[in-house]
Structure formats: C-alpha cells, structure tokens
Amino acid sequence: MKEPVVLIQDGIKRYGTKLALDGVNLRLERGMRCGLLGPNGAGKSTLIRTLTGILRLDEGQVSVLGESPEAARRRVGYLPEERGVPRRAKVGEWLAFLGKLRGLTTQEAQKRALQWLEKVDLPGVERSRCRELSKGMQQKVQLAAALQHEPDLLVLDEPFSGLDPVGVQILEGLIREASNRGATILLSTHLLPQAEALCDHVLLLRRGQTLASGPLLQVLAQGHPKIELRSETAPPNAVGIGDGRWIIEAQDGTIDAAFREAAQWPGVREIRRTGRQLRDFFLEDADA
Amino acid sequence: MRDLRTIAWREFRETALTPAFLISLIAMPLVLVVVAVLSSGMALTHTEPPISGTIWIQSSDEYRNAFAERLKRGVDAASVGDLPLVTVNFEGQVAAGARTEPPNASNPVLAIIPDSLLDPEDLKGEIVLTLHDALGRPQVDAIETALIDTVVALRQRRAEVDPTRIDRLRTPPTILSTRLDDRGLTAEDSQSRKLRALVIPMGLMFLLWGASFGTSAQLMQTTLDEKANKVVEVLLSTTSPERLMMGKILGQSGVALTTVGIYGALGIAALVASENLSLILDPQLLWPLAWFALAFLGAAAILAAVGAVVHDQREAGNLMGPIVALLGVPIFFILPIAQAPHGMPASVASFAPVIGPYIMAMRSAGEIPVPFWQLGAGLVWHAAITRTLLLGAGRVFRVGILSSGTPPKLTTLLRWLIRP
Numbered sequence: 184m185k186e187p188v189v190l191i192q193d194g195i196k197r198y199g200t201k202l203a204l205d206g207v208n209l210r211l212e213r214g215m216r217c218g219l220l221g222p223n224g225a226g227k228s229t230l231i232r233t234l235t236g237i238l239r240l241d242e243g244q245v246s247v248l249g250e251s252p253e254a255a256r257r258r259v260g261y262l263p264e265e266r267g268v269p270r271r272a273k274v275g276e277w278l279a280f281l282g283k284l285r286g287l288t289t290q291e292a293q294k295r296a297l298q299w300l301e302k303v304d305l306p307g308v309e310r311s312r313c314r315e316l317s318k319g320m321q322q323k324v325q326l327a328a329a330l331q332h333e334p335d336l337l338v339l340d341e342p343f344s345g346l347d348p349v350g351v352q353i354l355e356g357l358i359r360e361a362s363n364r365g366a367t368i369l370l371s372t373h374l375l376p377q378a379e380a381l382c383d384h385v386l387l388l389r390r391g392q393t394l395a396s397g398p399l400l401q402v403l404a405q406g407h408p409k410i411e412l413r414s415e416t417a418p419p420n421a422v423g424i425g426d427g428r429w430i431i432e433a434q435d436g437t438i439d440a441a442f443r444e445a446a447q448w449p450g451v452r453e454i455r456r457t458g459r460q461l462r463d464f465f466l467e468d469a470d471a
Numbered sequence: 472m473r474d475l476r477t478i479a480w481r482e483f484r485e486t487a488l489t490p491a492f493l494i495s496l497i498a499m500p501l502v503l504v505v506v507a508v509l510s511s512g513m514a515l516t517h518t519e520p521p522i523s524g525t526i527w528i529q530s531s532d533e534y535r536n537a538f539a540e541r542l543k544r545g546v547d548a549a550s551v552g553d554l555p556l557v558t559v560n561f562e563g564q565v566a567a568g569a570r571t572e573p574p575n576a577s578n579p580v581l582a583i584i585p586d587s588l589l590d591p592e593d594l595k596g597e598i599v600l601t602l603h604d605a606l607g608r609p610q611v612d613a614i615e616t617a618l619i620d621t622v623v624a625l626r627q628r629r630a631e632v633d634p635t636r637i638d639r640l641r642t643p644p645t646i647l648s649t650r651l652d653d654r655g656l657t658a659e660d661s662q663s664r665k666l667r668a669l670v671i672p673m674g675l676m677f678l679l680w681g682a683s684f685g686t687s688a689q690l691m692q693t694t695l696d697e698k699a700n701k702v703v704e705v706l707l708s709t710t711s712p713e714r715l716m717m718g719k720i721l722g723q724s725g726v727a728l729t730t731v732g733i734y735g736a737l738g739i740a741a742l743v744a745s746e747n748l749s750l751i752l753d754p755q756l757l758w759p760l761a762w763f764a765l766a767f768l769g770a771a772a773i774l775a776a777v778g779a780v781v782h783d784q785r786e787a788g789n790l791m792g793p794i795v796a797l798l799g800v801p802i803f804f805i806l807p808i809a810q811a812p813h814g815m816p817a818s819v820a821s822f823a824p825v826i827g828p829y830i831m832a833m834r835s836a837g838e839i840p841v842p843f844w845q846l847g848a849g850l851v852w853h854a855a856i857t858r859t860l861l862l863g864a865g866r867v868f869r870v871g872i873l874s875s876g877t878p879p880k881l882t883t884l885l886r887w888l889i890r891p
Contacts, residue, residue, distance in 0.1 A: 235708040237873065253711060261708035267701030271485070283477045284709035328705065 185212045186249060188336055188367040189234060194243035196229050196391075203229040204240070205391040211367050211384065213335075216358070218382035218399070219371040225388040227371045228264060231340050234369065235261045248335055257286040260334035264341045264371070266325050268313035274300070274324055275309030278331060285332040292331075299327035304353060318345055323353070330357060337361050340371045355381060408438045410445050412454040418445050430457075474710045475718045482722025486689055487729050496730065500737050519609045521560040524577045526614075529569045530584035538621045539565045546613040546620075559613035579603035580614055588622055591630035598622070669809050671750060672836040675759050676805055678734050679832050683767040684798055686727040687774040688791075690719055694778030694872070695787055703872050712869040716779075717861075720771045727767050758835035758846070765853045766828035770798055772857070772864035773825070780871035786878050801829035812837040821849055824856045863888050 189211040196204040204226045211217050219227050232238040233245055236252035247255040269277060275296050282292030300309055303323040313321060322345045329337065339358070343351055358381060362368055372378050378385065385402050387394040395402045410431040412418065421429035433441040438456070446454050486492060526542075528535045542561040563579075570581050580603070585596035598618055602611060627634045694716075697703045706715055742748045773794060781787045800823075808817045812834045820830045821841075831849050834841050870887045871879065879887070 232704075232873075236711070237704065237707045256709055259708065261705070263701075263704040263708070265701045265704055267705075269485075269697065269700055269702050280477065280481050281705065281709065284474050284706075286473075325705070 187211060187246070188213055188215070188248055189369065190244070190246045191230070191233070191240075192244040194230070194233065194240050194245060196226075196233060196238065197241050202391050204233070206243070207386075207388070207391070207393055209386055209396065211336075211369065213367055214362060214365050215384050216362050216368040216370065216382045217384040217386060218378035219369055219386050219388070220375070220378060221388035221394070224390070226391040227388060228340060229391075230388070231261075231263075231338055231369070231371060234336075235259055235338060255336070257332070258335045260329040260332065260337040260366075262325055262329040262339045262342050264344075266322075268316075268321050268324055270312070270314040272313050273309065274305075274311050274313055274316070277313060278309075278324065278328055281328045282331055285334075287332055295331045296327070299331040300324075302330075302357070303327045304349075319347055319350055322346055323350060326354060326357070330361065333361075333364070334366060336367045336369070338369045341373065342370065343372060343374055343377060351377075408433055409457045410438070410442055410454065411457045412445055412448075413452045414448060415450045416448075418448040418451075421445075475714055475721060478706075478710065478715060478718025479721035479725065482690075482693065482719045483725040485693065486686075486723065487726045492726075496733055500734070519559045519607065519613075521562040522579065522606070522610050522614065523562045524579045525564055525566045526561075526580040526582070527566050527568065527570050527578060528582050528584065529567075530582075531586055531589070532567070534584055534589060534621060534625060535565055535567055537625055538617065541617045541621050541624070546617045559609055574601055574603035576603060576605055579606055582614075582618055584618070584622065589625045589629065591626045594626070671756075672812075672833045673805055673809060674738065675756075675836045676801065676829065676833040678731060678738075679759060679763045679766065680798075680801060680829055682727045682730040682734075683763065683770050686723045686730065687767070687770040689726065690723040690771050691774035691778035691787065691791075693723075694719065694775055694868075695781060695784070698779065698872055699783065707872070712872055713865040715872075716775050716865055716868045720768065720775060720861075723771060724764075724767055731763070755840060756836055758841075759832040761850070762828040762832035762835060762853075765850075765857050766832065768857045769825050769828065769853075769860050772860040776864040776867040776871065779868040780874065780884070781878050782875070790878070797825060800826045801833075804830055805833065808833050808837075812839060813841065818845065821845065822852060824853075825860075827856075828853050 187210050189209055191207055191209040194204050194207040194209075195202070207226070207230060209217075209230075219230065221227050229238060233240055234247055234252055236247075236256050245252060248258050249255075252259075268274075272280075275293070278296035278299065279289070279292040282295055283289060287295060297309060300306060303326055305320060305323050305327070308316065308320070308324075313324065316324065326342070329339070337358075342354055342358075346354060355377075358368055358370070368382075370378065370382060379399065383399055384397065385399050386396045387402070395405065410433060411424075412421075412429050412431070413427050414429060415427060417423065417429055418431060421431045424430055431441060431445055442454070442456060445451065528538060530538075542565070545558045545560050547558055569583070570578065572578075574581055581601040583599040587593045588596040588598070600615070600618065602614070606614075624634060627637065697706065703715075710718070739748070739751065742751060777787065777790050777794065781790060804817070804820055804826075807814070808820075808830065811817060817830060817834060821827050821834060823830070827849065831841070831846075831853070835846070867884060867887050
C-alpha cells in the first residue's frame with residue numbers, strides 16, 4: 184500500500200461542548216484530487232485547519248506527508264476560505280514573504296513570486312500595493328501564494344468564490360497541473376458540478392460525521408439507480424425536483440421494469456436513466 | 472529560527488521603514504528643538520512695555536525721592552516664568568499725596584507706605600498698593616520690587632549700615648563636593664551630581680517607557696489589522712501562533728531599539744555639546760537596557776494578546792483602558808524615586824509585576840548603585856514573570872487570533888490560559 188499523504192484516523196475535535204469533527208477518517212494518496220463536501224457547519228473548515236496545523240485534534244490521529252501537520256507546513260499549500268491580503272503590503276513582497284516562510288530562499292522566493300504572478304495572469308503587479316487590486320485580482324494573488332512553493336499537498340477552501348469565469352478556468356488548469364506533477368489536492372467547495380468535474384475522490388461530511396468517503400465513482404455507485412423524466416403530472420413513486428422534472432428511484436434489479444413503466448406514463452416528454460449525483464447526498468440529508 | 476527571523480523582519484520593516492514612522496521619529500525632536508530655539512529667541516528679544524502715567528506715593532519725601540531714584544535704574548521683573556529676567560522701564564512720574572479716586576490708565580498706581588515701616592527699630596506696618604487692571608504681571612512685579620527695594624534701602628540708610636557690604640555678606644557659598652567610592656576613585660561636582668542623580672534617570676525612564684509602550688501598542692495594532700484583514704489564517708498555515716507572536720514581538724523590539732537608539736544618540740550629542748559626556752560613561756548605565764528588555768517583552772506580550780482577542784478598534788480601546796492605567800503607574804513613581812531611589816516604596820515597587828522593570832531601570836540609572844541582591848533577585852523574578860507573560864500571551868494568542876464574535880470574557884481568558 185502506498186504511503187498516505189493525508190491520514191486522519193477517528194479524528195475528534197470539540198469547540199467547548201460542540202462536536203465539530205466526530206470520528207472522521209480520511210486517507211489520501213499522492214496525486215489524488217479529493218472533494219471535501221458538506222453543508223455549512225459540517226466541519227469542513229475545521230478538518231482543513233487540522234490538516235494545516237492551525238488546530239489540533241482533541242482525539243484521534245492525523246498525519247500529513249508522514250509527519251505531524253505542524254512539521255509538514257512547508258510542504259503544504261493552503262488557500263483559506265476567510266482569506267485576505269495585507270492592504271499596505273506590496274504584492275511581490277507579500278508573496279516573497281510567504282515563500283520564505285514556506286522554506287524558499289530569498290532569491291528563489293522573489294523569483295517564484297514573479298513567475299506565479301505571470302501564471303495567474305497578473306503580470307507586472309508586483310510593485311502594486313494589495314489595496315490597489317480588485318477583489319478578483321487579490322484572489323489570484325492568494326492563489327499564487329498557495330501554489331508558488333509547489334506543495335506536495337494543496338488544500339483549497341472554497342477556491343472558486345469571487346473568481347470570474349476566466350479566473351475559474353485558470354484555477355481549474357492550475358489544479359490539474361499541480362495534480363499532474365503529483366501533488367495531492369483537497370478541495371472544499373459548494374459548487375458540486377466543479378467538484379464532480381475536478382475530483383476523483385470525495386469526503387462528504389454532515390455535522391462533523393462522515394456521510395460518504397472514497398473514490399467518486401464508488402461513492403456515486405453507493406446509491407440506487409434513478410430515472411429522471413419530464414412530465415406535466417407526477418408518475419407513481421416520483422419525487423419532484425422542479426421545472427416539471429421528476430425522479431424515480433429504483434432498486435438495482437427493477438430498473439428496467441421501472442423505466443418501461445415510467446416511459447408509458449401519459450404526457451412524458453423526456454426520460455433518461457441516471458446515477459447518483461453528489462447533490463443527492465445534500466438533498467437526502469435535507470430530507471432527513 | 473528562519474521563520475521567526477522572516478516574521479520579525481517583516482514586522483520591523485512594515486513599522487519602522489515607513490515614511491510615517493521616520494517622520495514621527497525625526498519630527499518629535501525637531502519640534503522640540505524648534506520650540507526651544509524659538510522660545511529662547513523670543514526671550515532674548517522680549518521687551519515689556521514701560522509703565523507710563525503718574526505713580527502716586529503717599530509717604531515721606533525721603534521715600535518718594537528714593538523710589539524715583541530706584542525707578543530710574545529700571546527694575547527687573549522676576550515673575551515671567553522660565554524666561555530670563557526682563558527689565559521694566561518707567562516713563563511716568565512720581566507724584567505725592569493721597570487719591571480717593573480709583574486707579575485709571577493715566578494714574579495706574581497708588582501706594583501708601585507708613586513711616587513706621589521705614590524705621591529700623593520698628594519695622595511695623597505694610598505697603599498698601601492699589602493698581603489699575605491694565606498693568607501686566609511683569610509691570611506689577613517690577614513696581615512691587617521697586618517699592619520693597621526702596622523700603623529696605625531706607626531702613627539700611629537709617630540704621631547707618633553699608634547695603635553693599637550686607638549684600639556681600641549674604642552671598643551664599645558654593646559647594647565643591649567630592650564623592651569617593653570604596654577605592655577612592657570617583658569625584659563629581661555638585662552640579663553634575665544633580666544631573667546624574669535626577670535628569671539622567673528621569674530621561675532614561677521616559678525614553679524607555681515611551682519606546683516600550685509605543686511599540687507595544689503598535690504590535691497590538693498590527694496584530695489586530697492582520698486579524699481583521701483575514702491575513703492571519705494564511706500566516707498560521709506557515710508557522711505556529713506562538714512563533715508568529717514571538718516573531719512579531721522581536722520585530723517590534725527592533726523598532727523600540729531603533730527609537731531608543733535615535734533618541735539616545737540625540738541625548739548623547741546634547742551631552743557632548745554641553746561637555747557633560749562623562750556623566751554617562753558609567754558601566755552602571757548598562758543595567759537599564761536589561762530592564763528595558765524585560766519591560767518591553769512584558770508589555771508586548773500583554774498587548775499582543777489584546778490584539779489577538781479583539782476584533783476592532785472599539786473593542787481594543789475598551790481593553791486598553793485598564794492596561795494603560797497599569798503601564799502608566801511607573802510615571803507616578805518618577806519623582807518619589809528621584810528623591811529616594813532606594814527607599815521602601817521604590818524597593819517594593821521594583822518587584823511589582825509588569826511595572827517593576829521600569830522602576831528598576833530608573834533606579835539603576837541613578838547615582839547610587841542599587842543593592843546587588845536587589846538586582847540579582849529582581850532579574851530572576853522579572854525574567855520568570857516575563858516568561859510567564861509570554862507563555863500566557865502565547866496561549867491566549869493561539870485561541871484568540873482565530874476567534875470571532877464577541878471578545879472573550881475574563882473567565883474565558885482564564886480558561887484559555889489554563890487549558891489552551
């Protein structure tokens with residue numbers, strides 16, 4: 184078995200009496216792209232802060248790149264959800280400062296800062312003060328800060344928020360590039376289509392507990408096959424998902440019969456078989 | 472160590488290598504010098520308007536004539552604050568007789584001097600003086616001086632004694648004192664001793680207090696800014712909260728030392744210019760630097776923790792009140808310590824947590840060495856307190872820097888301190 188890049192075993196974290204992580208397990212290997220999903224208050228940020236050494240678990244084990252999270256800090260790139268830039272600092276100096284804290288030499292940090300500003304489509308802003316940049320440009324600076332030391336583990340908390348479509352495209356490219364060179368990606372996002380498109384693994388949390396975990400396809404296969412159709416009236420056993428669309432959940436062995444029955448329902452204009460989607464976990468959780 | 476150095480250098484650069492800091496650092500002494508030069512220039516060119524109009528004197532002809540003689544010489548007004556003496560001239564006349572009307576601009580002075588006051592055997596009575604309100608304080612002072620001088624001169628004349636001889640006999644002797652240490656080596660004159668005993672400790676105390684308090688407040692501000700700007704989470708993913716705090720404290724200590732260095736150099740330049748450099752060529756004056764380090768670290772630890780737990784300026788202001796009151800206590804000890812540097816109040820205050828190092832700094836800079844046992848015990852005691860403060864501040868910083876919502880209550884802070 185490969186050496187895990189991230190390993191959390193029975194992780195428990197409390198804030199006073201509130202349980203933020205309740206026996207969470209996670210194992211990520213080199214090159215994996217894992218989506219960290221869950222509704223607000225699920226424990227995503229707590230888990231991320233644990234992996235980046237900002238918080239410590241109350242119980243359980245955590246290791247990052249074979250070390251404690253504190254010891255592995257320099258090999259981790261982190262883009263927090265609540266991120267900001269020092270308003271007075273010059274962009275180049277801020278990036279070089281973070282690069283040095285991540286273990287780069289002064290010259291290398293300055294060089295990388297310029298390179299990464301080019302990469303995130305911000306050439307020539309190194310002498311600008313951060314307050315002079317737009318919000319989207321500041322986001323890109325922060326992205327460069329997380330990536331510039333070419334970390335082995337990249338932790339991104341809601342990285343797409345605040346980015347325009349071009350920025351989203353750049354970010355997706357950078358995530359794939361990091362993954363291709365062998366970096367492990369942990370990506371927390373509310374944008375489920377983006378998670379499904381970018382990630383090969385997922386960890387779904389709900390109120391600090393693991394809802395589902397593993398390879399994306401395997402997690403999606405855990406659910407029953409479904410039939411999605413458009414019709415003016417509801418077929419038997421169908422659940423409305425809006426806009427005249429309905430979902431019928433079938434047992435594995437009965438999908439063919441259910442499909443034939445649904446197709447014969449009067450007024451059906453469109454019908455297709457579908458698997459489980461990530462949004463189903465959230466909907467099921469909300470129903471529960 | 473490298474992360475500490477990197478954070479410290481950034482903290483120093485962001486604070487000290489800014490136009491605002493450099494301007495304020497240079498502007499303060501510059502303003503003082505300009506004010507000193509202007510006020511001394513004003514003093515040199517300062518003139519009081521002469522007293523004009525009629526001065527009415529109800530007394531003997533002998534007194535009136537003597538008074539008129541005295542006025543001709545001009546009278547120094549001694550009551551114009553720190554400015555040099557100003558001579559007030561008279562352009563009026565002295566008239567004899569009583570007036571029932573109140574003084575006015577043309578007749579600004581009415582004085583009644585009983586003859587018994589001039590009798591060297593009697594000396595009874597008092598000068599009754601009525602003045603017009605338009606006269607300034609120097610003019611009033613000059614008239615009073617001239618009236619009194621004249622009374623004294625007439626008494627001496629009537630007693631047939633030589634006034635200049637009496638003045639000579641009343642001249643106080645100067646003291647040329649010599650103080651020797653156990654080896655009989657040290658000698659200081661009284662003037663420099665006063666400077667050494669009072670001015671240098673007080674100056675050092677103000678300098679160290681100002682530098683440590685000012686830069687600690689700056690540390691609180693930068694911590695608060697980083698928390699408010701959401702920068703801190705990025706920083707905490709690169710280093711531990713305790714190291715972040717220590718790096719910031721080290722950086723601000725560089726700012727404090729820069730401040731002390733610049734003002735200290737200006738002070739030394741002033742002593743060189745006044746040929747008093749020998750006053751500070753004393754190894755004993757190295758002690759305040761050690762106390763300064765402890766004082767600064769204590770204040771910085773407290774204010775870094777404050778910066779970490781608050782969320783905005785208003786909350787910081789609320790917490791700063793009691794802290795300023797605590798850190799301001801040494802200021803009230805300046806005079807008592809100057810008068811009795813090794814008395815009981817000074818000795819006890821020297822061991823008070825947080826403020827003790829400031830008191831020790833001032834006492835150490837004084838003329839008489841602090842007892843060695845107090846220095847040793849004080850160093851150990853305050854080093855332990857400073858270490859505790861830094862550890863406690865680190866624990867509060869660790870939790871507080873990521874906190875949001877309302878600032879923690881005292882009980883919550885205590886919980887963070889006990890169980891981080």
